[in-house]
Every structure is written in structure tokens, then in C-alpha cells.
Amino acid sequence: MSPLWLLAVIFIVALTGAILGRSRAIGAVDGEVSTLHSRPGYYGSYVFIWTAIPAALFMAALLIAQPFFNRSVVHDHLFGAYESGCQRSLSFGKSNAAILKAGDENAPQICRDWIEFRDLETRQDLVQGVVRNVADGLALLNKDELTKLRAGLVAIRPMMAQKGIALAEDVSAPIVSAAYRLNDARSRANFLLYGGLGILLLAGFLGSYLRIRPALRARNLVEANIRIALIIASSIAVLTTVGIVLSMLFEALNFFDHVPLVDFFFGTVWDPRFQSVGRQVSSEGGQFGLLPLLWGTMFISLVALLVAVPIGLFAAIYMAEYATRPIRAVAKPMLEILAGIPTIVYGFFALVTVGPFLRDAGASIGLSISANSVLTAGFVMGIMLIPFISSLSDDIISAVPQSLRDGSLGLGATKSETIKQVILPAALPGIVASILLAASRAIGETMIVVMAAGIAANLTANPFEAVTTVTVKIVSQLTGDLEFNSPQTLVAFALGITLFFITLGLNVFALHIVRKYREQYD
Amino acid sequence: MQDMTPINTAEASERRAIKISAKEVTVHYGAKQALFGVDLDIEENQVTSLIGPSGCGKSTFLRCLNRMNDTIDICSVGGQIRLGDINIYDPKVDVVELRARVGMVFQKPNPFPKSIFENIAYGPRIHGLCRDKSDMEEVVVSSLQKAGLFDEVKDRLDEPGTGLSGGQQQRLCIARAIAVSPEVILMDEPCSALDPIATAKVEELIDELRENYTIVIVTHSMQQAARVSQRTAFFHLGNIVEEGPTEQIFTMPKDQRTQDYITGRFG
Ligand SMILES: Nc1ncnc2c1ncn2[C@@H]1O[C@H](COP(=O)(O)OP(=O)(O)O)[C@@H](O)[C@H]1O
Ligand SMILES: [Mg+2]
Numbered sequence: 001m002s003p004l005w006l007l008a009v010i011f012i013v014a015l016t017g018a019i020l021g022r023s024r025a026i027g028a029v030d031g032e033v034s035t036l037h038s039r040p041g042y043y044g045s046y047v048f049i050w051t052a053i054p055a056a057l058f059m060a061a062l063l064i065a066q067p068f069f070n071r072s073v074v075h076d077h078l079f080g081a082y083e084s085g086c087q088r089s090l091s092f093g094k095s096n097a098a099i100l101k102a103g104d105e106n107a108p109q110i111c112r113d114w115i116e117f118r119d120l121e122t123r124q125d126l127v128q129g130v131v132r133n134v135a136d137g138l139a140l141l142n143k144d145e146l147t148k149l150r151a152g153l154v155a156i157r158p159m160m161a162q163k164g165i166a167l168a169e170d171v172s173a174p175i176v177s178a179a180y181r182l183n184d185a186r187s188r189a190n191f192l193l194y195g196g197l198g199i200l201l202l203a204g205f206l207g208s209y210l211r212i213r214p215a216l217r218a219r220n221l222v223e224a225n226i227r228i229a230l231i232i233a234s235s236i237a238v239l240t241t242v243g244i245v246l247s248m249l250f251e252a253l254n255f256f257d258h259v260p261l262v263d264f265f266f267g268t269v270w271d272p273r274f275q276s277v278g279r280q281v282s283s284e285g286g287q288f289g290l291l292p293l294l295w296g297t298m299f300i301s302l303v304a305l306l307v308a309v310p311i312g313l314f315a316a317i318y319m320a321e322y323a324t325r326p327i328r329a330v331a332k333p334m335l336e337i338l339a340g341i342p343t344i345v346y347g348f349f350a351l352v353t354v355g356p357f358l359r360d361a362g363a364s365i366g367l368s369i370s371a372n373s374v375l376t377a378g379f380v381m382g383i384m385l386i387p388f389i390s391s392l393s394d395d396i397i398s399a400v401p402q403s404l405r406d407g408s409l410g411l412g413a414t415k416s417e418t419i420k421q422v423i424l425p426a427a428l429p430g431i432v433a434s435i436l437l438a439a440s441r442a443i444g445e446t447m448i449v450v451m452a453a454g455i456a457a458n459l460t461a462n463p464f465e466a467v468t469t470v471t472v473k474i475v476s477q478l479t480g481d482l483e484f485n486s487p488q489t490l491v492a493f494a495l496g497i498t499l500f501f502i503t504l505g506l507n508v509f510a511l512h513i514v515r516k517y518r519e520q521y522d
Numbered sequence: 523m524q525d526m527t528p529i530n531t532a533e534a535s536e537r538r539a540i541k542i543s544a545k546e547v548t549v550h551y552g553a554k555q556a557l558f559g560v561d562l563d564i565e566e567n568q569v570t571s572l573i574g575p576s577g578c579g580k581s582t583f584l585r586c587l588n589r590m591n592d593t594i595d596i597c598s599v600g601g602q603i604r605l606g607d608i609n610i611y612d613p614k615v616d617v618v619e620l621r622a623r624v625g626m627v628f629q630k631p632n633p634f635p636k637s638i639f640e641n642i643a644y645g646p647r648i649h650g651l652c653r654d655k656s657d658m659e660e661v662v663v664s665s666l667q668k669a670g671l672f673d674e675v676k677d678r679l680d681e682p683g684t685g686l687s688g689g690q691q692q693r694l695c696i697a698r699a700i701a702v703s704p705e706v707i708l709m710d711e712p713c714s715a716l717d718p719i720a721t722a723k724v725e726e727l728i729d730e731l732r733e734n735y736t737i738v739i740v741t742h743s744m745q746q747a748a749r750v751s752q753r754t755a756f757f758h759l760g761n762i763v764e765e766g767p768t769e770q771i772f773t774m775p776k777d778q779r780t781q782d783y784i785t786g787r788f789g
Contacts, residue, residue, distance in 0.1 A: 324595070403632035407695065409593055410628070411645040411702060412621035421644065426635045 014052035017205040021047030024212050038219035046218040049225050050208035055200040066189050073185045074131050074178050081174035082114035134179035137165040251493035258487035259288050270457035272488050288491050292457040296467035301442035303378025312389030320397035339387035343447040350380035350452030369464040372454035381448050388438045396430030429513045436510035440503040446471040470495050538565040541736040547601035549582050556582045558760045569737045571747040574757030580740045584708050588624035589617050625699035629711040631691035633683030638675050641683040645702035669697035670727050689720020709739040725750050756780045
């Protein structure tokens with residue numbers, strides 16, 4: 001049975017238990033529900049939790065542990081089988097197989113297999129995969145076929161092919177025997193799983209069901225469990241973040257083994273020079289200066305903000321202060337749709353429309369604007385950012401208390417004077433925060449710049465030229481079939497974590513400002 | 523009638539000029555009518571208090587007097603309100619100018635998130651009342667003095683107005699209103715968010731301001747109306763039930779409903 005089915009079974013059993021528990025609770029007080037400590041539903045939930053949770057946890061633990069366990073069973077068996085097979089195949093006198101060296105062409109096949117298996121992790125992975133395949137195949141055979149196979153009457157490979165399992169090469173005897181072992185281990189594990197589940201379901205159900213008395217504080221017990229569930233959910237989120245950051249950090253540290261910190265953070269040349277696979281790569285193999293990329297990122301973000309801030313802010317002011325209810329009801333969602341457009345679509349827009357348009361427009365007035373330029377990417381990204389600024393600023397402007405507007409209007413100020421001199425200053429911290437959040441979006445934005453900014457790492461102040469950004473370079477360093485052991489690929493992690501800290505800093509700063517602002521008006 | 527009480531005799535005997543005269547004022551919020559033909563004359567250099575149970579239209583009426591109701595989309599006003607010799611609902615009237623002549627102080631102190639100085643300077647600046655910086659300083663200082671706040675804040679004029687205590691904030695708002703030299707100051711329950719000591723200070727201030735300004739104050743407190751006002755209008759369900767010298771309203775109301783209200787039988 002697949003885990004999903006098992007979960008369904010657990011759920012059904014627990015649900016039944018819950019219904020029984022609920023009626024037992026009601027029955028215990030002869031229907032006088034108000035004399036129960038908790039409402040009857042809580043007794044049901046109580047039984048449900050005690051029936052389902054231990055069983056589900058047990059199942060999860062077993063399913064997580066099983067592959068590791070199976071792997072070591074297979075590994076130990078193969079190791080022994082290869083070794084003894086090799087010993088047997090060698091003539092007497094040379095019995096110590098350990099003296100064999102890898103790549104010894106004269107050694108028998110089984111010994112070469114053994115040595116490879118012993119020394120190469122990649123080989124182990126491969127063999128484990130084959131064993132799993134064979135084991136899957138064996139599990140499909142009926143008794144008759146199995147006996148034929150055991151007796152050596154049929155070859156294993158065609159037999160497997162018949163069952164729809166393609167094996168790359170003929171499998172050796174140790175692998176087949178390992179596959180039998182694996183199947184044994186699997187059935188033992190299944191036995192354990194079903195047995196354990198049965199016992200836990202029954203014990204959980206009975207244990208909770210029989211404890212139901214009118215005085216049982218079921219509500220408190222259920223509440224405690226809900227709390228635990230919530231804690232688990234949030235710690236998963238937190239731990240994932242921590243995990244991602246740590247793994248990036250370690251890969252980045254790896255990179256800094258190859259390239260000194262100073263060269264990365266203060267280098268002005270980006271030229272990572274890909275080398276052909278297999279050749280030794282050295283730190284002289286390329287220059288990894290962050291500055292041109294960081295400059296490109298900042299430059300494009302700046303252009304984007306120059307577009308987005310005025311438009312977004314004016315839109316927000318209109319929405320919050322001038323728009324009548326019906327207009328607002330239509331216009332606000334429309335503006336927010338902008339935020340829902342996938343950035344790759346903006347990328348098309350930049351590539352197909354804005355880039356060529358700016359190039360042609362530039363040409364007609366004698367400016368040479370390359371189709372991939374800071375301007376193109378910045379402009380399109382600015383459009384993308386408008387809703388981020390307008391939506392948050394709108395909320396913040398609307399949150400400025402009406403009494404301030406009244407106070408200003410009551411003094412004879414006009415609407416625009418009120419907005420300019422009272423409302424915007426009052427909302428300023430929040431508006432700044434929205435701009436910072438937009439900036440961190442701009443810095444982390446990838447698709448638009450991949451398509452519209454170019455790939456040349458220029459340190460230029462000319463907005464009509466192409467530049468590239470940190471994100472673009474992460475993409476280009478990691479595209480293709482690569483191993484993560486050269487600075488050329490590891491640099492992506494260093495770039496990634498740099499970006500992470502920049503946007504994190506911006507976000508924390510922005511949230512800090514927003515929080516401070518909130519306190520002011522509560 | 524007016525000279526029934528010894529204290530008010532002198533004031534009441536000389537008929538005062540009428541500053542604001544409201545005739546048949548009706549107000550609708552959308553389909554809901556809030557005022558049903560209110561008539562009221564407001565005398566110059568007097569404090570007129572508007573009392574009555576919650577929701578009877580006191581604030582609505584007050585906000586008609588400087589057209590603050592214009593800021594509410596669904597609000598429409600009918601009837602006539604004259605300030606001096608203009609009808610303030612005449613389309614030719616400039617609201618900005620009107621509000622400079624008829625200032626307003628709100629229920630909750632609402633200083634702008636600016637310095638104390640800038641809070642006061644705001645009105646004169648938008649109306650272009652001051653020629654230069656020293657002129658402005660003079661206006662700020664004298665407004666704060668008139669509001670009785672100057673001594674408390676003179677060392678921290680450039681600190682934020684929001685940092686003052688509630689009572690100080692409310693006096694700051696009064697000073698802010700005074701700074702544009704209005705003729706009339708409207709106050710909507712100016713003390714309802716203040717503690718008794720701050721309230722006493724504001725009341726004292728209102729009494730002093732009467733000399734130079736015409737004041738209309740909405741209040742929920744009978745004692746306050748009695749303490750600060752010379753004339754009182756009792757609102758009930760969107761109408762003025764009774765209006766007259768404060769002494770008379772509180773000592774011998776003509777209408778049973780007024781009697782019930784001031785003796786605390788409803789409201
Ligand atoms: N902005 C508004 N929109 C709709 N109805 C309002 C608005 N302001 C006041 N009202 C209604 O007008 C009536 C009078 O309100 P208000 O003048 O505030 O009373 P008071 O100040 O005497 O307590 C109330 O019934 C209230 O519900
Ligand atoms: Mg009111």
C-alpha cells in the first residue's frame with residue numbers, strides 16, 4: 001500500500017474513533033451535554049488526535065528511515081559478496097585481494113567491480129540503483145518464474161525486460177543476491193509498518209476512548225496539541241530558511257577557498273572564463289569582481305525606482321484621497337493585477353517592444369541606445385514595481401487619521417495643500433518603507449534583467465549601454481550541465497548570499513520603519 | 523425674560539450684534555436626514571453652547587457653519603446660513619476664505635506631526651498672512667500666548683506637537699486656529715478627551731477668548747455649558763427645541779424635553 005493510502009486508512013480509523021468518542025462522551029452524561037467539561041466535539045477531537053497522530057508519526061519515521069536502512073543492508077551484502085567472489089576467483093597464494101589496485105587490467109571482472117565499489121561513491125550510487133531496479137523486477141515475478149530464474153534456466157535481463165524493467169547491463173550474481181536481500185528487508189519493513197500501525201491505532205484509540213469521562217478536560221488537551229502543531233509548522237518554515245542560508249553560506253565559503261574575499265568584493269573586472277571540463281581550474285582561471293555586477297544591479301534598480309516611485313505614489317494619492325468609491329473599487333484591483341503579471345512576461349515586453357522602441361527612438365534623435373540597455377530594463381522593471389509602491393502607500397496614506405485632514409481643511413487649506421503638507425509628511429515613513437521594499441524587489445529581480453539588460457559586465461554610467469546584474473550572472477554561471485567544484489560555478493553562491501544580505505538588510509530596515517510608524521497612530 | 527438673572531443682566535440688556543444667522547438649515551447624509559430646519563442666531567463675542575443627546579445633530583450643525591460638511595461626499599445642506607452679510611452656501615463663496623474666518627477645533631486633539639512652531643505657522647502660511655520670518659514668529663508667539671500655552675512650550679517650539687500632553691495638544695489646536703485670526707471659532711466637544719485639570723484650563727481659555735472671538739461650542743457636559751457659555755441651544759432629534767440665555771435654559775427651561783435633559787432624565 002502506498003503511503004497515501006495508509007494515511008487515508010489512518011484518517012478513516014481516527015475519524016471513526018472520533019465519532020465513537022463523541023458519542024461515548026454524550027452517552028456518559030445521558031445527553032446532558034452541559035455537564036461535560038468540554039463540548040462533545042472536543043472529546044471526538046481528543047480521540048482523533050490520539051489515534052491518528054502517533055500512527056502517522058510512526059509511519060513517517062519508518063518511511064524516512066527505511067531507505068537509509070535498505071541502503072546499508074544492500075551495501076553490506078554487496079561488499080561481502082564482491083569480496084568473497086573476488087577471493088574465490090583469484091588463484092590460491094594471491095588470496096589477499098586487498099593488494100589489488102584500482103585499474104588493474106589483469107584482475108578478474110569481479111575483483112575490478114569490487115574495487116570500484118569499494119573506492120568510488122559514484123559507483124556505489126549506480127549499483128544501489130541497479131539493485132533497486134532488479135529488486136522491483138523480482139517483486140513482480142510469480143513463483144514459477146522465480147524458480148526458473150533460481151535454477152538458471154532463464155537469463156535475468158530478458159526476464160526483467162519482459163516485466164518492463166530495463167537494465168543497462170547484465171547484472172552479476174552479487175547484485176542479484178543483493179536484490180533478494182533488499183526484497184527481504186522491504187517485506188520485513190512492511191511487516192513492521194503494518195504491525196506497528198495496527199498496534200498504535202488500536203492502542204491510541206482505546207487509550208483515549210476509555211479515558212473519556214465527563215470530567216476529562218478534553219478541550220485543554222486538544223488546545224495543547226493545536227499549539228504543538230502550530231509550533232511545528234512555523235519551525236519548519238524557520239528551519240528551511242536557516243537551511244537555505246547555511247547551505248549557501250558553506251558553498252560560498254568553498255568559493256572563497258579559490259578566490260580571496262578582497263578580489264571578489266572589490267574586484268572591478270568580471271571575467272570568469274569557463275574552462276573545458278576535466279582540466280584543472282585555478283584561481284587565475286578567471287576574475288570574479290563583484291563591483292560591475294553590483295553596479296549594474298544598482299543602476300537598473302535606480303532607473304526602475306525613478307519610474308515607479310512618482311507614478312506609484314501619485315496613483316496611491318489618487319486612490320486614497322481623490323478617487324470616488326466606484327472608481328476605487330475598479331482601479332485598485334486593476335493596478336494590483338500588474339503585480340500578478342509574471343516577470344517573464346515583462347521580460348518579453350522589454351525584449352520585443354520597449355527595447356526596439358527605445359533603440360529606434362534614440363536613433364531618430366541621434367542617440368545610440370542599444371536594444372539591451374539600462375534604460376530598457378529599468379523602465380520595464382519600474383512598471384513592474386508600480387503596484388508594490390502604490391498599493392502599500394495607498395494603505396499607509398489611508399491610515400493617516402481623518403482628524404489630521406479635518407484639522408488642515410478646517411484651517412482653510414485646500415485638498416492638495418493638505419496632502420502635500422500634512423498627509424504626505426505623516427505618511428512619509430511608511431512611504432519610504434514601501435520604496436525600500438520595492439527596491440529590494442528590484443535588486444532581486446531576475447527575469448526582466450536576464451531578457452532586457454544584457455550580459456556584458458560593464459562599469460558604465462551611460463544608461464543607454466548594456467550592463468548586467470548579479471542575478472543575471474547567477475543564472476548564466478549555473479546554466480548548463482555543471483559540477484559544483486570550480487570557482488566558475490561556486491561564485492553563484494557567493495553572489496547569491498551577497499544578494500540575500502542586501503535584500504534582507506533592506507527588508508529589515510523597511511519593516512523597522514513601518515513598525516515605528518504603526519506605533520505612532522495606535 | 524433675559525433680565526431674570528442678576529449675573530447676565532448687563533450683557534443681556536444690550537442687544538448684541540448677530541454674527542451668524544442660520545435659517546431653516548436642513549442636512550441630509552445620503553437619504554438620511556440629520557437636521558430638520560434649524561434656526562439659530564449666534565451673537566458676536568459670546569460663547570454659544572450646543573447641547574443635546576448623542577446623534578441629535580450638534581456636530582452636523584457645527585460643521586455647517588464653516589462648510590466642513592463639504593468634505594463628506596454624501597452630505598447635502600439646505601437652507602441659509604449668513605455670516606455677516608454673506609450667505610456661506612452661496613456658490614461664489616470661497617471655502618478657503620470662509621474657513622479662515624470661521625476656525626474649528628475638534629473633539630480629539632489633532633496636532634499635525636510637525637513641530638509646535640510649524641503647527642501654529644501652518645495656517646498663516648497657507649493663507650499668506652505673514653510677510654517674513656519675524657512676522658511669523660510674532661504670530662506664533664502671540665497665538666500661543668493667547669492660548670495660554672506659551673510659557674509651557676517656549677523652550678521646545680521645534681519639538682513635535684504630538685509629544686505634548688492631551689490638554690496641551692488641545693490648546694495647541696486652539697492656538698493653531700487663532701493664528702489665522704478667525705472671527706468665529708467652532709469647538710466640537712473640545713474637552714471630551716481631556717482630564718479635569720486640562721478641561722479647566724481650556725474652559726478658562728474659552729472664557730478669555732470670548733473677548734475677541736465669537737465661539738460656538740458643542741458639549742456633552744451641562745456643567746461645562748453652564749460655566750463657559752452665555753447662550754445655549756438645546757438640540758433634539760435634528761431640531762432646536764429651545765434656545766436662549768444659558769442661565770434661563772438651565773434654571774427655567776420652557777420645554778419639558780429640555781427640562782428632562784438637563785436634569786439627566788435622558789441623553
Ligand atoms: N458622515 C456621516 N455619514 C452619515 N451619517 C452621519 C455622518 N455624520 C453624522 N451622521 C448622522 O447624523 C446624525 C447626527 O450626527 P451628529 O451631528 O454627529 O450628532 P451629535 O454630534 O449631536 O452626536 C446621526 O444620526 C449620525 O448618524
Ligand atoms: Mg458630535
